[in-house]
Amino acid sequence: PKEALTVHANKARLPQNINMQVKKNYKLRTYGNFHYLNHLPFKPKSDTHKQSIYVKTLNKIHNRINPPVESKTPPLNPETKAFLDRYFQAELEGIDELTGMDIMSKWF
Known part of the structure; x- marks a missing residue:
């Protein structure tokens, strides 16, 4: 079909409230540097990158208040x-x- 050749976009799991996510990211901006550390093939040996209990708790609370929901991707x-x-x-x-x-x- 002709419409199959138009720009395709999958649905995305985005935070329910983008502004709340931006504020959390701003407050925890240094944490963002290490967010994907467990996905790297070679991890640093230093323990300085471990999350504090404060950050873990804050993330759990934030994920309950502002859960990711499946929605249409932004244009x-x-x-x-x-x-x-x-x-x-x-x-x-x-x-x-x-x-x-x-x-x-x-x-x-």
Whole structure:
């Protein structure tokens, strides 16, 4: 179908109140640097990155008050779309020859 070729966006789990999330992030901005530390393949040996009980409690309370809810994603900025199109056009160059299909004309 023709509408399948338009910009696609999955639903996202966003905080119920974005402003409350921004305020929490502002207050705990140093915590954000270590938020994904457990997902790294090589973790620092220092214990200085452990969360305090205060931060853990605050995060649990915040997640109860402002839970993530499934909602429509915010509209894509046209500049971001143009940047991504340029990036993927360069990255996907030659995919038509590789697959034997006309993919680039459908993508862009």
